[in-house]
Structures are given as structure tokens and as C-alpha cells.
Amino acid sequence: MIPQPRAPELLRGFENAAFESNAVFRTILDAMAHPGRIYDLPLDVPAPTGLNKSATAFLLAMADMDTTIWLSPDCASNAANAHLKFHCGSPITGTSSAADFAVARLDGDLAFITDLALGNAEYPDQSATLILQVEDISDKADMILRGPGIKESQNLSVPGLPAAFHTWRAENHHLFPCGVDVIFAADRKIAALPRTTRIEVR
Amino acid sequence: MYVAVKGGERAINNAHRLLAEKRRGDRDVAEIETSQIEQQLSLSVTRVMAEGSLYDRDLAALAIKQGRGDLIEAIFLMRAYRTTLPRFAFSKPVKTAEMDIARRISATFKDLPGGQILGPTFDYTHRLLDFTLMANGEEPATAHTADHPVDETMPRVLDDLLNYEGLIQDEPNPTNDDAPVADLTREAVKFPADRDLRLQNLARGDEGFVLALGYSTQRGYANSHAFVGEIRYGSVAVEIEPEELGFAIDIGDIELTECETVNKFKGSKTKLPQFTRGYGLVFGQNERKAISMALVDRAMRAREMGEQVMGPAQDEEFVMEHSDNVQATGFVEHIKLPHYVDFQGELELVRRMRAEVLERLAKADAADAENARSQPEAAE
Amino acid sequence: MEQTVNNPLEASSAYNFAYLDEQTKRMIRRALLKAVAIPGYQVPFAGREMPMPYGWGTGGVQVTAAVIGPDDTLKVIDQGADDTTNAVSIRQFFAKTANVATTEKTAEASIIQTRHRIPEKELREDQILVYQVPIPEPLRFLEPRETETRKMHALEEYGLMHVKLYEDISRHGHIATTYAYPVMVDDRYVMDPSPTPKFDNPKMDMMAALQLFGAGREKRIYALPPYTKVKSLDFEDHPFEVQSWKDECGMCGATDSYLDEVILDDKGNRMFVCSDTDYCSERQDAGHRGPQHHDQPLGTSHSNGKAAE
Ligand SMILES: [Zn+2]
Numbered sequence: 001m002i003p004q005p006r007a008p009e010l011l012r013g014f015e016n017a018a019f020e021s022n023a024v025f026r027t028i029l030d031a032m033a034h035p036g037r038i039y040d041l042p043l044d045v046p047a048p049t050g051l052n053k054s055a056t057a058f059l060l061a062m063a064d065m066d067t068t069i070w071l072s073p074d075c076a077s078n079a080a081n082a083h084l085k086f087h088c089g090s091p092i093t094g095t096s097s098a099a100d101f102a103v104a105r106l107d108g109d110l111a112f113i114t115d116l117a118l119g120n121a122e123y124p125d126q127s128a129t130l131i132l133q134v135e136d137i138s139d140k141a142d143m144i145l146r147g148p149g150i151k152e153s154q155n156l157s158v159p160g161l162p163a164a165f166h167t168w169r170a171e172n173h174h175l176f177p178c179g180v181d182v183i184f185a186a187d188r189k190i191a192a193l194p195r196t197t198r199i200e201v202r
Numbered sequence: 203m204y205v206a207v208k209g210g211e212r213a214i215n216n217a218h219r220l221l222a223e224k225r226r227g228d229r230d231v232a233e234i235e236t237s238q239i240e241q242q243l244s245l246s247v248t249r250v251m252a253e254g255s256l257y258d259r260d261l262a263a264l265a266i267k268q269g270r271g272d273l274i275e276a277i278f279l280m281r282a283y284r285t286t287l288p289r290f291a292f293s294k295p296v297k298t299a300e301m302d303i304a305r306r307i308s309a310t311f312k313d314l315p316g317g318q319i320l321g322p323t324f325d326y327t328h329r330l331l332d333f334t335l336m337a338n339g340e341e342p343a344t345a346h347t348a349d350h351p352v353d354e355t356m357p358r359v360l361d362d363l364l365n366y367e368g369l370i371q372d373e374p375n376p377t378n379d380d381a382p383v384a385d386l387t388r389e390a391v392k393f394p395a396d397r398d399l400r401l402q403n404l405a406r407g408d409e410g411f412v413l414a415l416g417y418s419t420q421r422g423y424a425n426s427h428a429f430v431g432e433i434r435y436g437s438v439a440v441e442i443e444p445e446e447l448g449f450a451i452d453i454g455d456i457e458l459t460e461c462e463t464v465n466k467f468k469g470s471k472t473k474l475p476q477f478t479r480g481y482g483l484v485f486g487q488n489e490r491k492a493i494s495m496a497l498v499d500r501a502m503r504a505r506e507m508g509e510q511v512m513g514p515a516q517d518e519e520f521v522m523e524h525s526d527n528v529q530a531t532g533f534v535e536h537i538k539l540p541h542y543v544d545f546q547g548e549l550e551l552v553r554r555m556r557a558e559v560l561e562r563l564a565k566a567d568a569a570d571a572e573n574a575r576s577q578p579e580a581a582e
Numbered sequence: 583m584e585q586t587v588n589n590p591l592e593a594s595s596a597y598n599f600a601y602l603d604e605q606t607k608r609m610i611r612r613a614l615l616k617a618v619a620i621p622g623y624q625v626p627f628a629g630r631e632m633p634m635p636y637g638w639g640t641g642g643v644q645v646t647a648a649v650i651g652p653d654d655t656l657k658v659i660d661q662g663a664d665d666t667t668n669a670v671s672i673r674q675f676f677a678k679t680a681n682v683a684t685t686e687k688t689a690e691a692s693i694i695q696t697r698h699r700i701p702e703k704e705l706r707e708d709q710i711l712v713y714q715v716p717i718p719e720p721l722r723f724l725e726p727r728e729t730e731t732r733k734m735h736a737l738e739e740y741g742l743m744h745v746k747l748y749e750d751i752s753r754h755g756h757i758a759t760t761y762a763y764p765v766m767v768d769d770r771y772v773m774d775p776s777p778t779p780k781f782d783n784p785k786m787d788m789m790a791a792l793q794l795f796g797a798g799r800e801k802r803i804y805a806l807p808p809y810t811k812v813k814s815l816d817f818e819d820h821p822f823e824v825q826s827w828k829d830e831c832g833m834c835g836a837t838d839s840y841l842d843e844v845i846l847d848d849k850g851n852r853m854f855v856c857s858d859t860d861y862c863s864e865r866q867d868a869g870h871r872g873p874q875h876h877d878q879p880l881g882t883s884h885s886n887g888k889a890a891e
Contacts, residue, residue, distance in 0.1 A: 017604050019652060021608070022599075022607075022651040022652075026649070026651060029615065029618065029792070032615050032619060033807045033808055034807075034808065062608060062615075063608075064608050066609065120736075121737070122732045122733065124620055125616040127616075147768075148768050148807040148809065149618075149807035149808055149809060150809060151788075151790075181616075181619045196620070196621065196768065196807075
């Protein structure tokens with residue numbers, strides 16, 4: 001185990017908030033508009049312990065004092081908390097059902113996903129976004145995606161995605177327009193899985 | 203010959219120059235200074251601050267000058283400026299009970315502790331044009347100073363005097379000053395809306411609109427006859443409590459008019475008959491707006507009081523969606539923008555429908571004529 | 583740290599990039615992501631007062647301001663034209679506050695903000711179309727209350743809309759809606775396409791570009807991801823159809839574009855010309871000529887035009 005400094009030193013956030021948030025947002029927007037398509041993170045940011053670069057960049061671009069973040073136990077660290085508090089000003093919650101943005105690791109315990117906010121029939125937008133940190137993403141045909149944003153079909157592979165995820169996702173898709181949108185965040189690559197996407201698992 | 207319209211950019215720039223010229227008016231007349239507006243058109247200034255949701259007298263005066271005296275234009279300028287301001291802190295609730303009183307009256311009691319303080323009011327002036335103001339103008343006489351100062355603790359009619367008997371619905375202060383308060387400039391409005399949001403909407407709402415709605419409640423489009431329990435006008439301190447300090451600091455004074463109305467409530471199976479309240483609070487001295495706001499606030503409490511909704515003033519969705527004059531003026535006026543693409547579609551449709559009707563009529567005529575020709579033969 | 587506006591009267595360098603402060607942009611961006619995730623659903627957002635009036639495209643401007651980056655090239659059209667006064671004004675606003683490149687060429691733009699038209703040229707995957715929307719709620723004229731229309735969307739209760747359209751058919755023999763013609767998005771949400779002529783509705787279906795809709799006064803954002811099914815509401819016995827013209831464009835001779843009618847005199851003479859100015863001038867540059875083009879002899883073929891079915 002890597003020893004943690006008692007008072008973690010603060011890493012920098014974006015160097016130019018306007019331009020860098022815009023670049024990251026545009027990548028996320030493209031990813032959401034093209035489910036399963038893999039996008040490179042457009043810039044390099046230092047990531048605190050517990051978070052990878054993509055997840056960090058996502059939160060720096062999208063989270064602020066008006067959004068609540070939940071970090072799974074394997075992502076939560078003093079450094080991550082301090083980083084998000086300082087750069088985003090976001091409240092950090094211990095209750096996954098209260099999260100606007102939930103961050104977790106694919107290889108960790110995913111039991112929490114069924115607690116995430118789904119929105120309601122009148123306001124399906126009042127739902128959580130799950131940022132799932134993964135080792136890798138590729139366009140191997142492990143999953144075949146269809147739906148809005150996809151011309152015919154889109155291949156996607158996220159090594160290590162457990163069957164429980166697919167079960168949850170299938171139920172989730174069934175609840176449309178309610179549901180959770182998922183961002184697969186590899187260290188320098190992202191792909192999105194909005195609630196509309198139908199998945200065929202190979 | 204048709205030449206596509208070009209030169210929009212030049213036309214716009216020149217229109218702006220012409221506007222500036224019109225604003226200035228005759229150059230032989232001295233240009234008005236914003237300090238003169240701030241001092242001498244002070245009620246315009248406070249209206250612009252109130253509906254512009256930004257307390258800054260100098261900027262309001264500037265906006266009035268820039269808007270050529272069009273107050274809705276000035277309000278719009280203030281709003282557009284306000285929206286770009288970073289938010290540093292939230293103030294503590296202002297304490298109107300501790301207001302430095304300039305005027306305080308009650309319609310429900312002839313005399314009351316603290317007294318009726320008339321202050322600067324048009325109420326008893328005779329509305330005769332004062333031509334001396336137009337000529338050279340005489341320095342107005344200065345007002346006399348009262349023999350003794352206003353009571354320092356001016357009891358509030360509704361809380362301190364009427365509530366003594368439990369005759370009025372209790373509205374306890376929130377136990378927590380830091381309890382979140384809705385802000386429609388920061389989050390989208392959702393219905394049903396709570397009272398904090400409704401009051402914010404009314405405080406920013408168009409004076410004329412709120413006045414007309416308040417008036418309608420008095421004419422039967424709501425069932426809440428109101429008395430003015432108290433109007434007070436004066437200045438209060440605004441305090442913020444920075445997290446790192448841990449105590450409140452005074453950042454300045456603002457002028458406010460507060461109105462509380464007393465409305466009858468017949469009682470229900472579970473509640474004794476008692477009086478209920480309407481509340482109005484507005485920047486500056488503006489009793490018309492404060493009273494109207496209190497009437498509409500009370501009317502919009504219909505849901506909470508279990509009253510039948512019978513007029514527009516009781517319908518929060520109607521009131522809140524139409525009270526904002528910046529929104530209203532924009533949407534009403536936007537129909538002067540080009541709509542020729544849509545109009546083309548309508549033109550095509552109306553022509554087609556006319557042609558179809560004419561064709562049907564022609565067919566019917568032809569059939570009639572055919573019938574008329576064949577009729578005699580049939581008779582044979 | 584974020585740079586914010588201190589005084590709008592100062593030079594434009596005092597403004598944050600693209601006018602809005604970063605927090606407002608984030609709020610709009612979050613709404614945009616939800617809008618993309620729920621195609622056709624109207625996401626409430628805390629619209630801000632902009633320095634142009636409500637009704638002038640404040641929703642579109644806020645969406646563009648949240649999306650635009652320094653490398654974008656912006657095109658703004660109103661009624662299909664780049665040179666209408668409001669299009670000019672909005673283009674100037676972004677040229678000044680975001681210092682971005684602007685263009686009148688549809689093909690060169692990465693972001694196109696529009697009022698009332700979709701360009702004739704097919705849009706690409708690397709383009710974003712931003713619509714200015716006055717009334718985002720397609721059911722609003724059937725039911726004025728937001729609380730009610732929200733319920734209707736939640737329950738997919740669109741019967742009222744079909745009744746309204748069918749009333750047209752029984753009265754006029756066809757549907758009498760020519761613009762803001764309602765569409766069904768991905769078989770779920772009925773959506774207002776903004777007041778574009780129904781001529782443009784088919785372009786929305788399976789469009790390669792991302793389509794974003796901003797309603798500033800009504801404080802709603804909605805979206806169509808690329809390649810999303812968009813179907814204009816109709817009936818089996820009365821299928822949806824678009825306007826067509828008997829005439830061609832007087833300038834470029836196009837017969838496949840949306841035409842505006844131009845009144846030439848008080849004797850009933852008129853001509854038709856493409857509403858999409860870029861499309862028209864590109865065709866003219868390529869040598870296409872309509873009957874009223876400058877280098878045609880005058881009065882050769884004055885159409886006393888009537889739009890045909
Ligand atoms: Zn043409």
C-alpha cells in the first residue's frame with residue numbers, strides 16, 4: 001500500500017477554465033451524442049489518488065457547488081475529496097442515492113448502482129450520471145449498441161464488465177425516460193452509454 | 203429588379219447612432235447627469251432596482267438615462283448586467299423589525315404604539331401641476347424636524363400587536379437563518395411553487411401587472427378582503443456572514459417598503475376563525491407595489507388555505523409565468539422580427555384552401571346547372 | 583481562476599469567453615447532456631438574462647455560448663438568411679465575446695445557430711445545429727398549464743394532439759399546420775421542431791449532425807442526437823407532406839429549396855427566391871441561373887407565381 005501524506009498536497013485543476021472545460025465538455029457531448037464511440041481525452045490533467053485523468057477532467061468540467069458528488073469507497077481519498085472540494089466546490093455525499101455524479105471503479109463493488117437516482121416520469125432529467133473508471137475501452141464487438149446517436153450499430157468492449165452490470169442496465173433501459181447515463185472513463189479515453197442505448201451482449 | 207437585401211450590419215450600426223442621437227435630444231439643452239436622475243427621479247430609480255433585482259442607485263440612474271427614460275428598457279439593462287455578476291455570498295435575512303423608519307402607517311388601528319409616522323408621501327397632496335417647478339423653480343421649504351425621534355423599537359402591527367391575542371395566523375421566523383431560500387435566477391421554476399419562490403417572482407414582477415392583479419382581487423376575482431395592517435418604509439442593514447469569519451458583517455443599508463395585509467379567514471373544521479396575512483416587500487419607497495404584492499401573495503395562498511381558485515391572481519402558474527416584464531416585453535415585441543418563412547407557409551396554405559373552396563363551389567355550380575338542364579327532360 | 587465580467591460597459595475583453603460565466607455554462611452543459619440522453623424531452627434550465635431581448639434568440643445564444651470553443655466556426659441564420667438583422671447581430675455578439683471565426687458558408691461552419699430554418703445543404707457529423715425556440719412545448723396551445731403538459735408527456739398522452747390535427751382534416755381536408763409542425767422523437771416524445779416550416783421536418787430525421795434546441799424565456803433545452811428517428815405526426819389516410827412550389831428560385835433556378843415570395847410591385851407581380859441565402863449564392867456561383875437573375879434580360883419570365891401543391 002502506498003503511504004498517503006497526511007495533508008495531501010493540492011494538485012492543479014484546469015489551467016484555463018474557459019477553454020479547458022469547453023474542450024472536455026465537447027468531448028463528453030460528442031461521446032453522449034455517439035454512444036459507444038471512443039474519444040480521446042483532449043488534454044492532460046493531474047488526477048488525485050482514487051481518480052483517473054478522464055474522471056477528474058469530467059468532474060472539473062461538469063461539477064460545481066450546485067452538484068453533489070458521490071465517490072465509491074475505492075475512489076474516495078483525502079486527496080480526491082480535497083481536489084474536488086477546492087476546484088469544483090461540490091458537496092461530497094456519503095449517500096449514493098443523493099449523487100448527481102457517482103464515481104466508481106469497475107473492479108470495485110457495484111452494489112450501489114441500483115440506488116442511483118433515476119429521475120421521475122415528469123422530470124427524468126433528475127437522475128444521476130455514473131462515471132465508471134475502467135482499465136480500457138475498445139471497439140471489439142463484445143457489445144453491439146443501437147439507438148439514437150448510432151447510425152446502424154456501434155461496437156464497444158469494456159473488459160471486466162460484470163453480468164450484474166448488464167442486468168442492471170437492461171432494467172435501467174426498460175425504465176426509459178428515467179434512467180442513469182454511464183460514462184466509461186479509461187485513463188485517457190472515454191465512451192458514453194446514455195439511457196437510450198440498446199445493448200446486445202456477445 | 204430584385205436585389206437580395208444586404209448591408210444589415212451597416213443598417214444596425216447606423217440605427218444605433220440614430221438612437222444615441224435621439225437619446226441626447228436637442229444639444230442646446232444641457233445633458234442630464236445620472237446624479238440628477240439618481241436624486242430627482244428617485245422613484246424611477248427604485249423601481250428599476252426592484253424589478254431589475256439589483257440594488258445599485260447609480261447603475262439604475264445610468265440605465266434610465268441609457269434607456270431614454272423607458273423604465274422597462276432600464277430594468278432589462280440592469281438584469282442583463284446582474285446576470286454576469288459573480289455571487290460572493292448570501293445575505294442574512296434583513297430585519298425589517300429593526301428598520302430605521304421613515305414612514306410607518308397602519309390602517310387597522312387609529313393609534314398604536316410607535317404612532318402613525320406619515321413621512322414623505324403623495325397621499326394627501328392635491329394633484330395640481332406645480333408650475334413653479336417648470337419655471338425657475340423655487341428651493342422647496344425644508345421639512346421641520348420632529349420634536350422627538352421615532353421610537354427605536356417600532357412594534358410590528360401583525361406580529362407584536364395583533365398576534366398578542368392569537369387572532370392572526372402565526373408565521374414564525376424560520377428557526378434557521380441559513381435555511382435554503384429558492385432563487386428563480388439560479389434554478390428553473392417548477393410548479394407547484396413554494397411561497398419563497400412566489401414572493402421572489404412578485405418582488406421582481408412588473409409593477410403594473412402586479413397592481414392589476416392586486417386590484418382584481420378586490421373586485422371579486424379572489425375572495426380575500428384585505429386591510430393594510432402595516433406599511434413601513436425606511437432603511438435596513440444588509441449583513442453577510444463569511445464562512446471564514448464566523449460572524450456577520452454589515453455591508454451597507456438598503457431602503458425597503460414592507461407591507462403586511464390582514465385578511466379574514468373563516469376558519470375550518472380544524473382551525474378557529476382568524477386573520478391571515480399577505481406580504482409585500484420591495485426596494486425603495488413603493489407602496490403601490492408593496493400593497494399589490496401583498497394582495498397577490500395572499501391570493502396565491504389559496505392552495506395552502508384550501509380556498510377555491512376563482513381568479514387569475516390565485517393561480518400561481520398564471521401569475522408567475524406572466525409577471526416578468528423583461529420576458530413579456532421580449533416575447534410580445536419579438537413578433538416584429540422577420541417571420542417571412544413561416545408567413546410563406548401560411549400564404550401557401552390560405553391560397554390552397556381558397557382554391558379548394560372555389561373549386562368545390564364551381565363543381566357545385568356546374569352540377570346545379572347540369573341538374574337545371576336535365577330537370578325539364580325528367581319532367582316529361 | 584475564472585474570469586468574470588466586472589463592467590459590461592468596458593471593452594469586450596472584460597467579458598468571460600463567450601459572455602456567460604463558467605458556472606452558468608456548466609449549468610447549461612449539464613442540461614444539454616441530459617437533453618441528448620433523453621431525445622425530445624424538455625430539460626428545465628435556469629436561463630439567464632442575456633444582453634438581447636427574450637424572443638430574439640436568447641435560448642439559442644445561451645446554448646451556443648455553452649458549446650462554442652475557440653476553434654469553432656460559427657454561422658448564424660434567421661429565416662435561412664445570413665444577412666437578416668438579427669442574424670448579423672448575434673454573429674457580431676459571438677465574434678466580439680468569443681473571438682471565433684464566423685462564416686456564411688454552411689459547409690465551413692462547425693456550429694450553426696438558426697431561427698426558423700434548417701439549411702438546404704445536408705449537415706455532417708462534425709456540425710452542430712442550434713435552434714432558437716420561442717415556445718418549446720408542442721402541447722402548449724392545447725393546454726396552457728405546464729403542470730398538465732408535463733403529465734401528458736410523462737404518460738405519453740398525445741391523443742389531444744392527434745384530435746387537433748384530425749379536426750383540421752375534417753374541416754379543411756388536410757392538416758392546416760405549416761410551421762412548428764409537431765414531430766415524434768424516437769417513438770417516445772412529441773417535440774416542437776421550433777417554428778421551422780414543415781418543409782424542413784424531414785431533414786431532422788436521422789440527421790448526421792447533433793441538433794440542440796434552446797428556449798430562453800421558457801427556460802427549456804432539448805436535443806436530437808445524430809441518427810435519431812424523427813417522424814412528423816400524421817395519419818395513415820392523410821400522410822405528412824411538405825410544401826412545394828410551382829416556381830423555381832428566380833435567382834438560381836433551384837426547384838428543391840424552400841422559397842420566399844418577394845413582392846415586386848403593386849400589380850401582383852412577385853417572384854420566388856431561396857430562403858437559404860448560402861444555398862442560393864453557391865448555386866449561382868456554380869453557374870445556375872433563375873429567370874430573374876441580374877444577368878438575365880429583365881422581364882423574360884415574370885411568374886405570377888402561385889405555390890402549387
Ligand atoms: Zn436560389
